[in-house]
Amino acid sequence: MGATATRFVIIGNGAAGTYCAEQLRKLDAACEILMIDDEPYTLYNRVSLPRFLRGVLFEQRVYVRDQEWHDKLRIGLRLETKVTHIDIDAKVVTMEPGGQAPYDRLLFATGGRPNPLRVPGSDQAQHIFNFQYFDEAKGMLARIKESRLAVVLGGSFIGYELAEAFNHQKVETHWLQRGPWFLRRSLDEAGGRTVTLLAQDAGVHLHYEETIASVAPSNGSTLVAGTNGFSATADLVGVGLGLTMNIDLLKDTGVKTNVGVVTNEFLETTAPEVWAAGDVAEFYDVVSQRHHRMGTWDNSLNHGRHVAKNMLGAREPYVEVPTYASSMFNSNISVMGVTTEEEPDAEDLVEFDEDLRNYKRLFFLGDRLVGAILIGKMKGRKKVLELISSRASIEKRESVLELLAMPEVPAKAPAPAE
Numbered sequence: 001m002g003a004t005a006t007r008f009v010i011i012g013n014g015a016a017g018t019y020c021a022e023q024l025r026k027l028d029a030a031c032e033i034l035m036i037d038d039e040p041y042t043l044y045n046r047v048s049l050p051r052f053l054r055g056v057l058f059e060q061r062v063y064v065r066d067q068e069w070h071d072k073l074r075i076g077l078r079l080e081t082k083v084t085h086i087d088i089d090a091k092v093v094t095m096e097p098g099g100q101a102p103y104d105r106l107l108f109a110t111g112g113r114p115n116p117l118r119v120p121g122s123d124q125a126q127h128i129f130n131f132q133y134f135d136e137a138k139g140m141l142a143r144i145k146e147s148r149l150a151v152v153l154g155g156s157f158i159g160y161e162l163a164e165a166f167n168h169q170k171v172e173t174h175w176l177q178r179g180p181w182f183l184r185r186s187l188d189e190a191g192g193r194t195v196t197l198l199a200q201d202a203g204v205h206l207h208y209e210e211t212i213a214s215v216a217p218s219n220g221s222t223l224v225a226g227t228n229g230f231s232a233t234a235d236l237v238g239v240g241l242g243l244t245m246n247i248d249l250l251k252d253t254g255v256k257t258n259v260g261v262v263t264n265e266f267l268e269t270t271a272p273e274v275w276a277a278g279d280v281a282e283f284y285d286v287v288s289q290r291h292h293r294m295g296t297w298d299n300s301l302n303h304g305r306h307v308a309k310n311m312l313g314a315r316e317p318y319v320e321v322p323t324y325a326s327s328m329f330n331s332n333i334s335v336m337g338v339t340t341e342e343e344p345d346a347e348d349l350v351e352f353d354e355d356l357r358n359y360k361r362l363f364f365l366g367d368r369l370v371g372a373i374l375i376g377k378m379k380g381r382k383k384v385l386e387l388i389s390s391r392a393s394i395e396k397r398e399s400v401l402e403l404l405a406m407p408e409v410p411a412k413a414p415a416p417a418e
């Protein structure tokens with residue numbers, strides 16, 4: 001009698017879940033894979049949603065995998081299906097609809113859900129959107145066509161993406177941020193000023209130290225009242241108020257959770273035969289030597305591929321420098337490693353050119369470079385990443401800025417003659 005095929009169950013068909021399934025199939029032709037997700041779509045790229053919302057990317061280009069791909073790779077997929085219970089001892093998940101599915105090994109890749117706007121009137125007001133799911137992007141895109149004025153709330157990347165998209169779509173955009181500037185925990189005042197200038201250059205109206213106090217329906221639009229004097233009648237309100245990790249299923253299971261699901265460097269949870277990956281994993285990061293979560297596509301994809309090997313018995317630590325790269329109106333921003341958001345004691349070194357809208361902030365712990373933020377020119381990004389991941393001792397901090405100013409070696413430069 002041949003060995004029975006291992007049964008893998010994956011909760012969540014985002015980047016972490018889907019790339020894990022793909023890797024499992026590559027490495028184990030015989031295994032059984034079942035992926036369960038409560039959304040109605042095969043894998044789509046959340047990173048593409050802002051461009052879809054700006055109207056520069058067709059719906060079809062947002063999808064990354066289709067049902068045919070699943071069929072070909074024999075990766076079972078239950079869409080519009082919610083996992084409602086996990087029995088860790090019996091190794092069974094319960095789905096609604098669909099009953100129960102037993103597993104040998106389980107991946108928890110459930111990501112997070114967006115925090116809704118909860119202020120007086122938000123239950124009755126219309127046209128208030130979060131920005132996490134394809135359906136929300138579709139809803140906003142339809143509404144944009146009827147919109148003259150939009151309000152955005154949120155001082156982080158989702159707030160930026162909403163402001164950029166509405167503004168790009170020629171809707172008068174008012175961007176409210178509770179703090180004194182964008183990414184206030186990672187950027188200093190000069191970094192905040194750089195983003196302010198880029199937003200103003202693009203035509204966005206900025207309102208710092210202002211948040212939404214209440215909303216009320218008004219002739220098919222929404223009356224928005226701010227906490228600091230702001231007031232507008234908005235056709236569209238977009239909010240980026242952070243995510244709550246989808247860990248409710250693990251309550252009372254004994255699996256350790258904090259903000260996300262706590263794992264070690266192998267992405268193993270505290271329960272046998274259960275791993276976690278992607279946004280939801282609060283993993284031990286060997287580069288920064290601390291537990292943390294990453295909300296990036298690349299991290300989720302790499303987690304997914306990596307955890308598959310470990311679920312098949314490899315037990316290799318996950319080693320990557322966390323990075324986030326995004327457009328910033330007509331410029332770019334890149335965040336690498338850890339910043340003062342995660343390490344408030346990190347010391348910094350800043351270079352800022354207001355006229356050129358160029359900004360660099362480096363973060364050090366002792367003699368090590370642990371993180372950086374670049375806005376504007378991305379020159380030197382690779383060197384910074386190398387320095388962070390090598391954990392090399394740096395004698396003179398200014399030397400890193402000098403290194404960033406040096407011309408870059410072209411990617412395919414011929415090797416120097418001996």
Ligand SMILES: Cc1cc2nc3c(=O)[nH]c(=O)nc-3n(C[C@H](O)[C@H](O)[C@H](O)COP(=O)(O)OP(=O)(O)OC[C@H]3O[C@@H](n4cnc5c(N)ncnc54)[C@H](O)[C@@H]3O)c2cc1C
Pocket residue numbers: 011012013014015016017036037038039045046047048049050081082083084109110111112131132133158161246249277278279280294295296297298300323324325326
């Ligand atoms: C608008 C937007 C722009 C972004 N831009 C960037 C960017 O520029 N660069 C970047 O690196 N990252 C960006 N990100 C972040 C990036 O997209 C995420 O980090 C990544 O997609 C997370 O993948 P994941 O697989 O961990 O989780 P998710 O993609 O969140 O997938 C989890 C899935 O699990 C499902 N689920 C949860 N609970 C259950 C349950 N009980 N039963 C069944 N299904 C369940 C969820 O509905 C979801 O479909 C952006 C995100 C958004 C929303």
